[in-house]
Amino acid sequence: MGDVRDLSSAPSARRSGWRPVDDELTLRAERHAPRLARHWVMRAIAAEGVVGSNNQVIELLTGELVSNAVVHGPADGEVLVGLRVDRRTVRVSVRDTGQGRPRVRHPEPTAPSGRGLALVEALSSAWGTATHADGGKTVWFDVELDD
Secondary structure (H helix, E strand, C coil), X not given: CCCCCCHHHCHHHHCCCCCCEEEEEEEECCCCHHHHHHHHHHHHHHHCCCCHHHHHHHHHHHHHHHHHHHHHCCCCCEEEEEEEECXXXXXXXXXXXXXXXXXXXXXXXXXXXXXXXXXXXXXXXXXXXXXXXXXXXXXEEEEECCC
């Protein structure tokens, strides 16, 4: 007879009694906001059993979107980070009051910045933007979870 494994720690088992997560975090548009957002998202998704490479990709992409909001939004503004976790997908959204429209760039290899949305495009399952009538925008990404 083979070894008995505790399957209650497997991500799919942890999600079996699970309820959707829908939460928000408001941060000042300051230099440390990306780190705070990454840690908040990582703790929340780990509590839902999202681990391994999915967790790392979500951490990286969250930091990229919040960094963009801090750099391109108003210096005295706020950044609203949204998190939704369901059985199959994690969605992170980042809203700021900046007026610019995000676009994917492909900078020269020696350029110091400009790769954030290219990473989001390459590593997420889907991503997009929405502009708001009261000004500002939301940039979001989805990561499909492994079974």
